[in-house]
Amino acid sequence: MPRLHELQRDFARSVLCGVNFPSEWLRSNGIPPAKRLAIYRNNTILGLTEALRDGFPVVNRLVGEAFFEAMARQYVRIHPPRSTCLLEYGAGFPEFIASYLPAESLPYLADAARLEWLRQEAFQESYREGLKISTLGAVPPQSHGGVRLEMQPSVRLMVSEYPLLRIWEANQPGFAGDDRVSLREGGCRLLIVRPRLEVEIHSLDTGDYALLTALAKGATLIEAAELAISSDDDFNLFTSLHGWLQCGLFTHLSL
Numbered sequence: 001m002p003r004l005h006e007l008q009r010d011f012a013r014s015v016l017c018g019v020n021f022p023s024e025w026l027r028s029n030g031i032p033p034a035k036r037l038a039i040y041r042n043n044t045i046l047g048l049t050e051a052l053r054d055g056f057p058v059v060n061r062l063v064g065e066a067f068f069e070a071m072a073r074q075y076v077r078i079h080p081p082r083s084t085c086l087l088e089y090g091a092g093f094p095e096f097i098a099s100y101l102p103a104e105s106l107p108y109l110a111d112a113a114r115l116e117w118l119r120q121e122a123f124q125e126s127y128r129e130g131l132k133i134s135t136l137g138a139v140p141p142q143s144h145g146g147v148r149l150e151m152q153p154s155v156r157l158m159v160s161e162y163p164l165l166r167i168w169e170a171n172q173p174g175f176a177g178d179d180r181v182s183l184r185e186g187g188c189r190l191l192i193v194r195p196r197l198e199v200e201i202h203s204l205d206t207g208d209y210a211l212l213t214a215l216a217k218g219a220t221l222i223e224a225a226e227l228a229i230s231s232d233d234d235f236n237l238f239t240s241l242h243g244w245l246q247c248g249l250f251t252h253l254s255l
Helices: 004-017 033-055 057-063 065-078 093-098 109-124 133-137 141-146 164-170 206-216 221-231 237-246
Strands: 148-151 156-160 188-193 200-204 250-254
Touching: 033 057, 033 065, 033 109, 057 065, 057 109, 057 164, 065 093, 093 109, 109 156, 109 164, 109 188, 133 237, 141 221, 148 206, 156 206, 164 188, 164 200, 188 206, 200 206, 206 221, 206 237, 221 237
Parallel strands: none
Antiparallel strands: 148 250, 156 188, 188 200
């Protein structure tokens, strides 16, 4: 008889990958062991597939239920859960889609999955009270350059070479606009954040994206501003900061 961890390992391989599992290690309890294992296998793969479908509804809509099921089942077999919490399952799905040959005619699909996963992450993060404009205003002018700004824990930033926000919006329930999206519209830079109860997606220009990316990495305000200005000649630091402070994007200030 194998040790417990060996039994668990082999059972998991059998359920997810179809590897043979000795029938003598299963109790029939009125049902042939092979049938009991098949029921467990089907329920497990179905449950994980539906968890992915719930987490990636836009991807599901873009490819259709049958295509999504085939893709998800393949992912489940290669990438079984590492946690008992299904909310954490699917982190590697976007990367898997990027290498999934049947989806190569949909080059934007992996980015659509990345956006959906970032939205899930943002939704699960905590919320902190936003930094007041007066707090930043109280900093002496000579110290502005050394200011560091922390952002909401839910902040996520991403870039796509496709009109991803338009694709995402056109595939939301109840969307009543023109759902035709041309990939020739070009790429986008996105901020995903949950300021309070709902996750928001903001389209960013090059200056704001450079500013927020630098601040997220711990750059000082002057360092981030220099990067923003170098990427966008029309970037206005005061206007940008004022807008994001009003949105409650920043939570803490340090010198």
